[in-house]
Amino acid sequence: MLDKRVCVVGVGYVGLPCALMLAKSGCKVVGYDLNDDKIRLLNEGHVDDELQELYNLSEVRENFTATMQLPRADVFIIAVPTPILQDRKVAELSALADAVTQVAEVLEKGNLIIVESTVPPMTMRNLVIPIIEKKGLDAAKDVYLAHCPERLLPGNVVYEITYNNRIVGGYTKESAELAARVYQCFVQGEISLTDDVTAEMCKLMENTYRDVNIALANELSEVCETVGVNTNEAIELANRHPRVNLLKPGIGVGGHCLPIDPWFIHEVSPYNSTLINAARHINDGRPARVTDRICKILSQDISQKFAILGKTYKEETTDTRESPAGEVFQRLKDAGYHVVAYDSEVDKDTSLAEAVFGCRYLFVLVRHRKMMQELEEYEAAEKNKGNEVNILYF
Ligand SMILES: NC(=O)c1ccc[n+]([C@@H]2O[C@H](COP(=O)([O-])OP(=O)(O)OC[C@H]3O[C@@H](n4cnc5c(N)ncnc54)[C@H](O)[C@@H]3O)[C@@H](O)[C@H]2O)c1
Structure with missing residues (x-):
């Protein structure tokens, strides 16, 4: 596998760690993305804190490049967003369709396409394969196709991408075997082979x-x-x-x-x-119910300044997407409350003490280790000054 050229399409939370791990193992990897800021920052050496050490390794620097030009490659790993259409609660697969269409333009016989994006069952067969076959290629004979879902946990990415077990779902048996060889470059967990639809369903x-x-x-x-x-x-x-x-x-x-x-x-x-x-x-x-509980605690006192601690969707991540804490904050703001929000992982340029200045109530919605430490110190300091602070944990 080390002699193969790999292109990771979409270098976000999922694609970038995979690209860097493959580069570390000695593969030549190109990270391709439509987001010019992301590509510029990557080429300037900026990545998420938890990936910085990996990115700084000399073999990664040597083997990984980031670009906005989709190159030819032997292996394409697609990790683009697959959100939901909020009104209908169905998958919005346009980014995946675009990515596969772009890859199909440069695809050659014998290439492998791995879809890492999370997708509804049958997406490989109903969306990916028709795009490839439109280019005159037989999906079962000319190319290799696999769905290999990602299970990594933001905040513990490098460990999990290495040690988690992986499912490799091939459209054909040969596709599964070839895709498994890609993951064998860096995965130390168990790699289980199955078909593409089962892999889609498992995730x-x-x-x-x-x-x-x-x-x-x-x-x-x-x-x-x-x-x-x-x-x-x-x-x-x-x-x-x-x-x-x-x-x-x-x-x-x-x-x-x-x-x-x-x-x-x-x-x-x-x-x-x-x-x-x-x-x-x-x-x-749940966020609506949490908001109601906060309102009850504040006895509807709209003028009182208070703080929400936590903006991310869970502990030890900077990711604020679909965050219940964010929704609680927005609901309180919309209801006219004087609420401020602080998150140690998001608001790197300020401190908890600065952010919650003048707040008598602090509602803890996310418990980052660093923020809990800051909170403890803040509580002790306020007590020393004789100030009353009410801290409520959710
Ligand atoms: N974030 C997670 O923890 C996680 C875990 C498991 C699975 N997943 C799945 O992985 C997939 C990717 O998620 P993510 O969190 O990495 O998303 P992300 O938004 O962090 O990254 C996706 C990247 O793809 C790029 N992109 C979009 N369309 C493109 C195109 N046509 N060509 C090239 N680049 C394109 C975007 O610019 C972005 O940089 C999703 O299907 C998600 O459900 C995510």
């Missing part, structure tokens, strides 16, 4: 499992509240059952995967996915 099932279990915890916490039971205590006690493992309730589900992927299952089989549908609505409804 969605994983995130749906998480979403439904979070919804269950959230729903139970609402019920506990109505009957005056402490949710955390009840969950802790219930989990002492040898076959029960309830998750913790939270402020909602965010990011680029969990709030979106279950809909990709629902869109292909709505009649069979009523539980999945209900779970999505429960989790989507």
Whole structure:
């Protein structure tokens, strides 16, 4: 595999670490992206903090280049966004269709295309293959096609991309085997081979499992509240059952995967996915309920300045996409409250103490380690000054 030219199409959260890991292992890798800022920053050596060490390795610098010109290559790895159409809750696959169309322009017999983007089941067969075959190539004989979903967790990217198990779904057996050789360059987890549709479905099932279990915890916490039971205590006690493992309730589900992927299952089989549908609505409804609780605590005192701590969709990431904390903030702002927001991972140029100046209430929605440390120091300092601060954790 080391003699192959690899092109990663879309060097975002998923594509860039994959490109850098392949470069580290000795492959010649070109990162191609439509975003000129991203390409310029990459070529100037700027990447996310957690990738900087990897990017600085001499073998990565030597083997990786970033460009806005799609090159010819032996292997194309596509990692472009696949969001959802919010009004219809179905996949918006135009970026993937564009990327495949562009790749098809330079595609040659014997090339391998790997789709890493998360997609509804049958996308390889209904969208990718027709575009390739329109170019006169036989998808089963002339080229190799595979779907290899990504499972990495922002905040722990380098570890997870190396040690997570991977699923490699080939359109043909030969495609799966060839794609597996690409991942063998840097993956130390188990690599399981299957067909493309099973791989598409697996990725969605994983995130749906998480979403439904979070919804269950959230729903139970609402019920506990109505009957005056402490949710955390009840969950802790219930989990002492040898076959029960309830998750913790939270402020909602965010990011680029969990709030979106279950809909990709629902869109292909709505009649069979009523539980999945209900779970999505429960989790989507959480920020509104959290907002109501905050309003109650503030007793509708609109003029009082207070702070929300957390903007990202989860701990230890800079990613604010589909963030429940962001939604809570927006709802409070829209309702006319005097609310400020701070996030240690997003607001690098300011401190917690500066951001929450003059706030008597601080509502903690995301618990980054650094922010919790800052909060502890702030609380101690305010106590020393004799100031009252109310800190509430969600
Ligand atoms: N972020 C995650 O944690 C995560 C985890 C697993 C799977 N995924 C999936 O991976 C895919 C990519 O997600 P991401 O978070 O990396 O997105 P991203 O927005 O961070 O990166 C995507 C990149 O693709 C580029 N792009 C868009 N259209 C293009 C085109 N036609 N040609 C070239 N570049 C193009 C964008 O400019 C962007 O830089 C999605 O399907 C997502 O669901 C994401």
